Amino acid sequence: MTLGLLASRALRSSRPINSPTTFLRTIISTPELHNNTSSAAAVADTPPPPPPDRTPVGGARVHFANPDDAIEVFVDGFPVKIPKGMTVLQACEVAGVDIPRFCYHNRLSIAGNCRMCLVEVEKSPKPVASCAMPALPGMKIKTDTPIAKKAREGVMEFLLMNHPLDCPICDQGGECDLQDQSMAFGSDRGRFTEVKRSVVDKNLGPLVKTVMTRCIQCTRCVRFATEIAGVQDLGMLGRGSGEEIGTYVEKLMTSELSGNVIDICPVGALTSKPFAFKARNWELKGTESIDVTDAVGSNIRIDSRGPEVMRIVPRLNEDINEEWISDKTRFCYDGLKRQRLNDPMIRDADGRFKTVSWRDALAVVAEAFHQVKPTEIVGVAGKLSDAESMMALKDLLNKMGSNNVWCEGNGLNVNADLRSGYLLNSGISGLENADLFLLVGTQPRVEAAMVNARIRKTVLATQAKVGYVGPPADLNYNHEHLGTGPEVLTQIAEGRHPFSSLLKNAKNPAIVVGAGIFERKDKDAIFSVVEAIAKQGNAIRPDWNGLNILLLNAAQAAALDLGLVPEADNSLETAKFVYLMGADDVNLEKLPSDAFVVYQGHHGDRGVYRANVILPAAAFSEKEGIYVNTEGYVQQTLPAVPTVGDAREDWKIIRALSEVAGVPLPYDTVGAVRSRMSTVAPHLLNLDEREPTTFTAEVKPKCSEKMSKDPFTNVVENFYMTDAITRASKIMAQCSALLSKK
Amino acid sequence: MAFTMRAVKVPPNSVSLEEARTRTFEFFKSACRSIPTVMEIYNLYDVVTPSQLRSNIAAQFRKNAHITNTKVIDMLLFKGMEELGDVVEHAKQRHHIIGQYVVGHHGLSQDSGTKDEGASDFLKNFYKTNYF
Numbered sequence: 041m042t043l044g045l046l047a048s049r050a051l052r053s054s055r056p057i058n059s060p061t062t063f064l065r066t067i068i069s070t071p072e073l074h075n076n077t078s079s080a081a082a083v084a085d086t087p088p089p090p091p092p093d094r095t096p097v098g099g100a101r102v103h104f105a106n107p108d109d110a111i112e113v114f115v116d117g118f119p120v121k122i123p124k125g126m127t128v129l130q131a132c133e134v135a136g137v138d139i140p141r142f143c144y145h146n147r148l149s150i151a152g153n154c155r156m157c158l159v160e161v162e163k164s165p166k167p168v169a170s171c172a173m174p175a176l177p178g179m180k181i182k183t184d185t186p187i188a189k190k191a192r193e194g195v196m197e198f199l200l201m202n203h204p205l206d207c208p209i210c211d212q213g214g215e216c217d218l219q220d221q222s223m224a225f226g227s228d229r230g231r232f233t234e235v236k237r238s239v240v241d242k243n244l245g246p247l248v249k250t251v252m253t254r255c256i257q258c259t260r261c262v263r264f265a266t267e268i269a270g271v272q273d274l275g276m277l278g279r280g281s282g283e284e285i286g287t288y289v290e291k292l293m294t295s296e297l298s299g300n301v302i303d304i305c306p307v308g309a310l311t312s313k314p315f316a317f318k319a320r321n322w323e324l325k326g327t328e329s330i331d332v333t334d335a336v337g338s339n340i341r342i343d344s345r346g347p348e349v350m351r352i353v354p355r356l357n358e359d360i361n362e363e364w365i366s367d368k369t370r371f372c373y374d375g376l377k378r379q380r381l382n383d384p385m386i387r388d389a390d391g392r393f394k395t396v397s398w399r400d401a402l403a404v405v406a407e408a409f410h411q412v413k414p415t416e417i418v419g420v421a422g423k424l425s426d427a428e429s430m431m432a433l434k435d436l437l438n439k440m441g442s443n444n445v446w447c448e449g450n451g452l453n454v455n456a457d458l459r460s461g462y463l464l465n466s467g468i469s470g471l472e473n474a475d476l477f478l479l480v481g482t483q484p485r486v487e488a489a490m491v492n493a494r495i496r497k498t499v500l501a502t503q504a505k506v507g508y509v510g511p512p513a514d515l516n517y518n519h520e521h522l523g524t525g526p527e528v529l530t531q532i533a534e535g536r537h538p539f540s541s542l543l544k545n546a547k548n549p550a551i552v553v554g555a556g557i558f559e560r561k562d563k564d565a566i567f568s569v570v571e572a573i574a575k576q577g578n579a580i581r582p583d584w585n586g587l588n589i590l591l592l593n594a595a596q597a598a599a600l601d602l603g604l605v606p607e608a609d610n611s612l613e614t615a616k617f618v619y620l621m622g623a624d625d626v627n628l629e630k631l632p633s634d635a636f637v638v639y640q641g642h643h644g645d646r647g648v649y650r651a652n653v654i655l656p657a658a659a660f661s662e663k664e665g666i667y668v669n670t671e672g673y674v675q676q677t678l679p680a681v682p683t684v685g686d687a688r689e690d691w692k693i694i695r696a697l698s699e700v701a702g703v704p705l706p707y708d709t710v711g712a713v714r715s716r717m718s719t720v721a722p723h724l725l726n727l728d729e730r731e732p733t734t735f736t737a738e739v740k741p742k743c744s745e746k747m748s749k750d751p752f753t754n755v756v757e758n759f760y761m762t763d764a765i766t767r768a769s770k771i772m773a774q775c776s777a778l779l780s781k782k
Numbered sequence: 783m784a785f786t787m788r789a790v791k792v793p794p795n796s797v798s799l800e801e802a803r804t805r806t807f808e809f810f811k812s813a814c815r816s817i818p819t820v821m822e823i824y825n826l827y828d829v830v831t832p833s834q835l836r837s838n839i840a841a842q843f844r845k846n847a848h849i850t851n852t853k854v855i856d857m858l859l860f861k862g863m864e865e866l867g868d869v870v871e872h873a874k875q876r877h878h879i880i881g882q883y884v885v886g887h888h889g890l891s892q893d894s895g896t897k898d899e900g901a902s903d904f905l906k907n908f909y910k911t912n913y914f
């Protein structure tokens with residue numbers, strides 16, 4: 041007998057054991073199965089389900105909170121164990137069967153109005169909508185029967201009846217659920233000969249384009265707006281064929297998360313206005329990167345065509361942004377094409393910039409470097425800097441003998457010794473376990489929209505109480521405005537405030553302090569009061585760290601990890617040489633007029649006005665760089681498009697400058713920079729990992745500083761324009777003109 | 783029109799290496815003489831100097847210095863003259879000239895100098911491109 045024949049026999053004989061039909065047969069004792077050890081064990085015990093031969097859809101996993109809650113259902117004859125309360129559709133997903141759907145979305149409430157998910161259930165007279173039907177023990181679900189197929193085909197036919205045939209000019213084309221599912225489940229011909237209905241398009245603002253005739257009334261967008269975004273702007277009007285989605289009155293959609301309705305709309309009814317007619321999705325190259333416009337570090341995919349970023353869409357990360365991103369993240373990309381610096385420039389005697397070669401520019405900077413005293417050198421890293429460049433900047437300045445280097449937004453004498461002193465210690469997803477929030481001087485809705493969405497989710501799910509201290513703010517969940525100034529904090533800490541009793545009774549209180557406080561003179565006093573509050577509420581325990589700092593900028597956490605803390609408090613006032621690495625928001629008014637300013641960055645923004653030399657650098661979409669988000673999660677951007685003009689990556693510029701200045705830095709590659717970083721902060725190399733903080737409040741010295749009476753102020757004036765990229769963006773300018781609340 | 787009037791007659795072959803050599807020098811001189819015109823019509827003042835152009839032309843000649851076959855030299859001369867004619871007649875555009883004679887293999891010729899001899903490989907690469 042040849043080997044091949046043997047193998048095929050072995051195959052043939054082993055196949056029935058794995059197939060679902062033999063599972064039932066294991067309880068029949070037949071002589072030939074007795075010598076099979078596994079089935080013999082199965083007979084002795086209750087038969088364990090055979091290893092799933094289908095992989096769950098999208099990596100769906102089941103988590104049994106309580107083993108007693110498990111029930112067993114049969115999907116196409118294949119048994120699955122699922123927790124009680126799951127729907128039929130979820131059970132099918134666990135079993136590896138993807139049910140077509142339009143209205144069901146696992147992060148939204150169940151509407152059950154599209155009927156696409158019909159499946160057959162044994163003993164039920166009609167097909168049932170699986171998304172809305174709870175699975176019952178022993179249910180026999182059939183997803184592949186003629187009845188189910190016919191039901192889907194019928195639903196498709198009804199949906200397509202009133203759906204325009206404009207796929208060739210529709211921006212959703214190619215990534216449209218309706219298109220895909222009509223190919224998979226629809227009929228091959230239509231019977232509809234009447235006139236299609238049409239719906240007036242609505243104006244939802246500068247971000248979302250509507251073609252309402254395409255809408256299939258799945259109400260995902262309405263549910264998203266009310267449940268996740270927390271605005272009651274969208275709704276359903278009319279009945280029957282007159283049903284329309286709209287904003288009841290002429291009104292724009294004013295949510296910082298509005299762009300997400302573009303992703304969840306299964307058809308092309310809601311599409312991106314800036315992206316309209318710009319590209320087809322199949323010609324785009326996707327690069328998995330992260331967002332740097334705030335400190336959250338939302339996971340994004342940068343879709344580019346050639347050298348141009350065409351759009352930004354979210355990527356799933358349950359720990360950070362789930363599957364949403366804020367409008368700033370999504371639509372800031374046109375800022376990457378405007379106001380870019382593309383050549384090294386030197387300011388002439390007459391105050392104009394002249395384009396020069398890199399060689400000349402670096403020579404000028406190096407010469408200026410050597411004409412000042414080491415203590416007069418100052419370096420400021422910008423909001424968007426990656427860890428590599430900040431490491432290089434610090435090393436360069438240290439080699440020049442100066443240690444006055446910091447990252448903007450971090451304040452001047454920030455305490456970088458304890459990692460827990462500047463991070464969101466509970467973690468963004470950890471906030472869901474909190475049952476009480478105290479927001480101190482922070483407005484998460486504008487400072488970190490995704491963190492705000494988490495808090496809102498928690499508040500909705502668990503009725504957690506929210507106390508807020510700060511200027512009047514528009515938070516989109518129930519909250520109690522406790523006061524505007526820090527004196528309320530003292531009252532809470534001393535137990536004189538009604539909120540203290542809530543705090544004491546809370547199991548997992550989360551105190552969120554805004555990073556805007558870093559800029560206050562009395563920040564140490566405020567932090568010690570906040571720590572007292574945390575102690576009072578027992579917020580810092582081995583199993584729960586509820587004292588959180590919510591940072592503002594992408595670079596902040598990494599800067600503090602790397603120890604970018606200035607030596608002297610007022611170094612800018614005496615500086616003679618200032619190196620701005622993308623820093624646009626430092627206050628240069630106090631800078632002596634004869635100081636030499638180098639601006640290294642990618643946008644001609646505020647920092648350029650005072651600069652003597654401009655060194656063009658790469659933006660986050662063009663380089664590989666490590667960023668740490670506000671909860672200490674290390675991630676990296678990847679280059680999606682080539683750099684603009686003659687620009688270079690940030691750390692390379694500093695490395696080249698160091699050599700021209702005669703103090704060469706010892707690294708030539710990204711890998712070498714990173715290994716240098718690992719000697720300072722080893723966790724920065726653990727990509728996509730969150731380094732938890734070890735912390736006890738006790739190690740901090742007592743603070744004797746007096747707290748000032750100044751109320752907390754708004755840290756982010758305009759949500760849509762916070763950094764060089766967003767300020768250069770036309771879409772963001774439109775948004776702030778139309779949408780920000782006056 | 784200059785293009786149609788152009789003499790398309792091929793000169794007779796050089797009989798000896800000596801004659802080919804003189805012709806080459808003649809051609810080099812005429813090329814050098816046309817540099818001011820070229821600078822003018824392609825507006826090259828901000829990217830290159832006449833001497834850089836001249837050395838570039840000389841480099842093109844030296845590239846073929848090892849050739850001794852008169853037929854090959856004649857052929858190269860013919861090609862060179864044709865190219866020179868095209869350049870002088872403005873049959874090319876500015877980016878052709880910049881691409882071929884100003885930006886060589888080493889970036890803008892104004893950038894390449896003897897200045898960074900002691901520089902590390904990193905720095906030399908850095909001056910050329912971001913991608914290395």
Ligand code: SF4
Nearest residue numbers: 255256258259261305
């Ligand atoms: S606009 Fe889109 S998401 Fe909203 S109901 Fe219509 S099809 Fe659904």
Ligand code: FES
Nearest residue numbers: 143154155157171
């Ligand atoms: S997905 Fe079940 S009814 Fe729409």
